[in-house]
Amino acid sequence: MKVVLLHGLYMHGVTLIPLAKQLKAAGHETLTITYNTVKPDVDSIFAKIDYFIAGEPEAAIVAHSMGGIIARTYLEAGSENSQLISTVVTLGTPHKGSHVADFFTNIGFGWALYKSKKYLLPNHDASWTHKAKLYSLAGNAPVGISALFNKGESDGTVLVEETKVPGMTDFELFRLNHFTLLISKEVYRKVLDVLSTPPGKAA
Numbered sequence: 001m002k003v004v005l006l007h008g009l010y011m012h013g014v015t016l017i018p019l020a021k022q023l024k025a026a027g028h029e030t031l032t033i034t035y036n037t038v039k040p041d042v043d044s045i046f047a048k049i050d051y052f053i054a055g056e057p058e059a060a061i062v063a064h065s066m067g068g069i070i071a072r073t074y075l076e077a078g079s080e081n082s083q084l085i086s087t088v089v090t091l092g093t094p095h096k097g098s099h100v101a102d103f104f105t106n107i108g109f110g111w112a113l114y115k116s117k118k119y120l121l122p123n124h125d126a127s128w129t130h131k132a133k134l135y136s137l138a139g140n141a142p143v144g145i146s147a148l149f150n151k152g153e154s155d156g157t158v159l160v161e162e163t164k165v166p167g168m169t170d171f172e173l174f175r176l177n178h179f180t181l182l183i184s185k186e187v188y189r190k191v192l193d194v195l196s197t198p199p200g201k202a203a
Contacts, residue, residue, distance in 0.1 A: 001060055001195060002053050005032040006045075008065025008092075009116060015182055019062065022188045028195065037066060038114040046074050050081040058086040060195055061132075064182055065158065068093025068136075069119045075130045085132045089191050091181040092139055094158045095165035097123045099151055128167030135194045137187060138163040139176035155181065170194075 003023055005016045013034035020030045031052040035045055053059035061071045068090030075082050094101075101113055101120035113120060128134045144156020153160040157178035164171055176184050 001028050001058065002056050003028045003030050003059065003195065004049050004052060004061045004071075005030055006061065006063040006067030006070050007032075007034070007037075008063075008067050009037045009113075009120070011037065011064070016064070018183055019188065019191070022192065023062075023195075026192050026195075035070075038112075038116045040070060040115065040119075042070070042073060042077075045070060046077055046079060046082075049074060050079050053081055053084050056084055059084050060087040060089070061085055062089045062091070062191055063093060064091045065093055065178065066116065066119060068095065072128070072130070073119065075132060083131070085130075087135065087194060087197075088130075088132050089135045089137065089194050090163070091137050091187065092155050092158050092163065092178050093136065094120065094162035095128070095136065095168075096126050096162045097121050098162065099159060100157060126165050128165050133169040134165070134167070135170045135172075135190075136163050136165065136168050137172050137174065137181065137190060139174050139178060139181050141175050141177040141180070143177040144179075 005020055007013055007015050013032040016032050020032055023030050033045055033048055063071045071088050098120045138160050139155030140153050140160055142154050142156050155178040181187055
């Protein structure tokens with residue numbers, strides 16, 4: 001299967017190299033898209049995805065953090081090729097928006113997020129309405145800036161509650177922080193299991 005990989009805020013495609021290696025070893029073909037996270041050119045991102053998956057019977061997106069919101073935005077844009085995406089797996093994605101982004105915006109540091117605020121500010125009514133199945137994987141090891149806010153269970157950056165959204169197919173929690181979700185063998189096994197699941201079944 002062709003699998004598109006999208007990284008999170010302030011990150012780069014190199015962070016996805018270990019995951020890409022696992023996917024390739026399992027026989028998948030991957031495309032890692034590096035993009036400017038504070039000023040994402042979604043037209044360019046979407047065009048790259050469309051070109052990569054064109055002609056496939058089905059494809060998938062695996063995304064970390066903000067990358068999962070970019071994936072949802074891609075599906076919402078509704079290109080013809082977006083209908084080929086059968087599965088989306090997100091790692092620590094704040095589907096309901098980020099309380100950390102909200103905090104920094106409220107204290108006057110929203111400039112550091114620039115245009116990414118459009119994707120990261122809280123949206124408590126968010127839901128998953130796409131035909132592609134969403135598997136949301138989250139962490140609950142509170143190592144990171146989010147631990148300072150003490151607003152609930154988190155991976156140190158994103159609240160566990162922010163990673164849950166109505167309409168998702170499955171949710172799984174790991175004892176990992178926001179960044180170790182990217183390098184966990186346990187997470188890799190889950191991603192590979194999801195991608196090997198026949199359509200119509202839950203992993």
